[in-house]
Amino acid sequence: MNNAQLSSKSQKFLEDLRVYLFSSGKNSEEIDEITEELEVHLSEAEKNGKPIEKIVGKSPKEYMKMISNEMVNDYRTWFTYICLIVFGSFAITIFPDLMGGSLSYSVLEIIGHLVIAALFIASVFTGFKYLAAHRTSFKKQVVLLGGIATLPIVLFVGLIYLNQVIDTPALHFGQTGSLIIGILASLIIIGVSIWAQSWVLVMIVALVTLPDFLLSRTSLSEDTQFMIQPLIIIAGFAVYLWLSHSAEKTKQR
């Protein structure tokens, strides 16, 4: 694709349209198709000196909505991301806990976890959709995205606090129960990874459990271990992102 001949205003519109359709839960192939089609139209219109308003009308938001309404919702994409977020956040909690022995959670913890995951998913999709459809200042974008990113952290901290204050029945899973949950969680993670063709979940689980496990076998002092662990997690994730990014690039060529 050759974007070079397209004005920045048109490019911005196409990018916004992509985000808008994606956060509206549309199929990514269909999104590619319609944006490619509009790209052709916009570049030819620009060659003939037509302004972008002649194509998308006065309100880009209205136009995006019109297109979105004619596209079928692709629940597969939605489902993939919801699975990734829900199971991902569960796995992050379950595996380190498994390393420490058998599992035990309060009812509040389990329900709270599900609610937080649901809230996070809803806020990500509405936030992105809002940003794509509205002209917002950079400051407002930072505030909004920062808010979305901190929301689950704040909620989890709140949940930990609530869990200490309010007493709800606890579920103890015991040795065998914990083992079964561990195996089930692993199977789900592997299944979702194969299905979504993304190893990011496996990576996250490995990064939150392996460094801790391996470091505890070394002769390093506990303080050093405590300091090194987050560094390994961040560095490991950076390496993973870099690798998958370059893999994506070679695939495109």
Next chain:
Amino acid sequence: MSTTQMLKGIIDGCLLAIINDNEVYGYELAQKLEEYGFNSFSEGTIYPLLLRMQKEGFVTSTLKKSTAGPRRKYYSLTPKGELELNHFTERWDHLQSNVNRVLHNESNQKEVN
């Protein structure tokens, strides 16, 4: 009532007629509409309509390489689309003669007498 509101539903038929005439891609389609005098609406409006007509099975599309830039999506009519075009033509002829009669103050009665 604005022209845009009046055009709703009529543009669909016009698109079918133009596509029936010749295989076209989006930009060409908008150009042709403009040549016919439809120049008040935003060109992009044709894409949601094309998406719907494709969903309803009236048109199909094929991607073709072009010498300049990205691939173009060419539309052609399906048998179902041809049928729809015939229906549209009938409906339009009927509507147009009725509206004309109203505007010129003639009634069916008068004609019969």
